[in-house]
Amino acid sequence: MSLPCCEWDDLLACSVPGEPVARTAHPAAPYDFGVAYPDPDSLPLDELVECLREELAVAGRSLAHYPHPLGYPPLREWLAARLAETRGFTVDADGILLGSGSSEPNFLVAQALVDPGDVVLVEDFTYAGTLGILRRFGADIRGVESDEEGMLPDSLEYRLREAEDEGKRVKAVYTVPTFQNPLGWVASAARRAAVSEITARGGVPVWEDDCYVDLAFDGQEVPAAIRSFDDSGRTIYVASFSKNIGPGMRLGYVAAAAPLMERMAAVKGTGGVSQFTAMAVHRFAQTGLDAHIDRVRGLLRAKRDAILAALDAHLGGRARWTDPSGGLFVFVQMLDGSDAVDAAERAAAGGVLFAPGPRTAADGVSGRDRMRLCFGWNRPDEMDAGIAALAAALQPAAAAVLGR
Numbered sequence: 485m486s487l488p489c490c491e492w493d494d495l496l497a498c499s500v501p502g503e504p505v506a507r508t509a510h511p512a513a514p515y516d517f518g519v520a521y522p523d524p525d526s527l528p529l530d531e532l533v534e535c536l537r538e539e540l541a542v543a544g545r546s547l548a549h550y551p552h553p554l555g556y557p558p559l560r561e562w563l564a565a566r567l568a569e570t571r572g573f574t575v576d577a578d579g580i581l582l583g584s585g586s587s588e589p590n591f592l593v594a595q596a597l598v599d600p601g602d603v604v605l606v607e608d609f610t611y612a613g614t615l616g617i618l619r620r621f622g623a624d625i626r627g628v629e630s631d632e633e634g635m636l637p638d639s640l641e642y643r644l645r646e647a648e649d650e651g652k653r654v655k656a657v658y659t660v661p662t663f664q665n666p667l668g669w670v671a672s673a674a675r676r677a678a679v680s681e682i683t684a685r686g687g688v689p690v691w692e693d694d695c696y697v698d699l700a701f702d703g704q705e706v707p708a709a710i711r712s713f714d715d716s717g718r719t720i721y722v723a724s725f726s727k728n729i730g731p732g733m734r735l736g737y738v739a740a741a742a743p744l745m746e747r748m749a750a751v752k753g754t755g756g757v758s759q760f761t762a763m764a765v766h767r768f769a770q771t772g773l774d775a776h777i778d779r780v781r782g783l784l785r786a787k788r789d790a791i792l793a794a795l796d797a798h799l800g801g802r803a804r805w806t807d808p809s810g811g812l813f814v815f816v817q818m819l820d821g822s823d824a825v826d827a828a829e830r831a832a833a834g835g836v837l838f839a840p841g842p843r844t845a846a847d848g849v850s851g852r853d854r855m856r857l858c859f860g861w862n863r864p865d866e867m868d869a870g871i872a873a874l875a876a877a878l879q880p881a882a883a884a885v886l887g888r
């Protein structure tokens with residue numbers, strides 16, 4: 485005889501959201517433009533196995549104890565040197581905390597900074613995951629406009645002044661300055677300097693999410709990090725091995741000033757991140773990562789070209805779209821009155837997934853005429869059929885068709 489279950493509804497903490505977490509099988513649809521996955525065929529599986537074997541041979545005995553609370557020290561040392569070399573700022577290894585992807589570091593930043601009602605400024609279209617985290621902590625999320633060169637200084641100043649006039653605290657400016665998700669632009673050095681300078685006046689932290697930094701596929705140099713323009717320690721830098729290796733690694737990091745690091749390490753408090761993964765990544769970072777990134781860039785360039793050609797063939801005249809030189813996204817704006825939210829269900833039935841604009845909007849509702857398409861997963865030779873199916877699901881509003 486089984487015992488009666490307890491009343492879970494009366495027991496669960498009110499502070500924890502109850503929405504179910506999506507559990508998706510992969511591929512979730514034949515044409516998955518919905519999530520920022522890398523190419524499964526690009527994964528350096530043999531190299532990772534070899535790297536893990538080699539690192540275990542020298543450091544494997546450390547698996548007998550819990551990892552350092554900030555994560556595997558040799559990987560943090562490698563990251564500190566890499567950031568100085570490629571992102572233009574110096575940080576001690578102990579100024580870096582490893583986490584589960586960059587999602588956990590982003591969660592820790594929000595948890596350490598945001599009380600309900602605090603204002604956080606973000607690009608007016610941005611990464612849905614961070615928007616979800618911010619909503620979870622009750623942030624008052626406000627959008628800042630941007631153009632091809634990044635956040636618009638006037639719009640940023642306006643938002644900061646607006647909050648000040650309302651007597652509200654701005655806890656951070658969250659920005660994805662390199663191959664922005666979903667807009668695709670790379671903030672220029674001048675705009676990075678402007679964001680740093682404008683926020684410095686009010687002592688507002690900049691929360692720089694640089695997870696696409698390695699995915700420049702048109703051969704261009706990416707400007708130094710916003711953090712390199714800041715000597716004060718206000719800038720929080722987050723990045724990940726999800727986009728240059730794969731999200732299944734669940735390894736990312738945050739570099740921040742000591743008081744924030746201490747708070748984040750305290751709230752994390754889960755015995756560090758997997759030393760096993762960190763060991764493989766540490767060895768791979770020293771041996772094969774750069775060559776791997778070069779290969780991935782070539783693949784992504786071919787995929788970008790294929791998806792843009794398919795958009796031209798199937799949505800030419802009905803829409804306009806971005807032409808990214810890196811990252812994983814094309815942002816499409818429909819010009820014929822099609823509603824991307826309505827189309828999403830029809831598209832899914834036709835085997836195509838994508839993110840309708842409002843999912844990426846700071847206010848959660850703008851952009852029903854827009855869609856974010858990720859081109860990381862499908863092969864170049866699949867893009868045409870996928871975009872043809874998407875175009876069929878997008879139905880122009882009657883008024884637009886009649887030219888009213």
Ligand SMILES: Cc1ncc(COP(=O)(O)O)c(C=O)c1O
Nearest residue numbers: 520585586587611665724726731
């Ligand atoms: C801007 C941005 N930040 C963070 C993440 C989280 O990725 P992960 O936790 O796998 O590092 C993503 C994933 O798509 C992203 O686009």
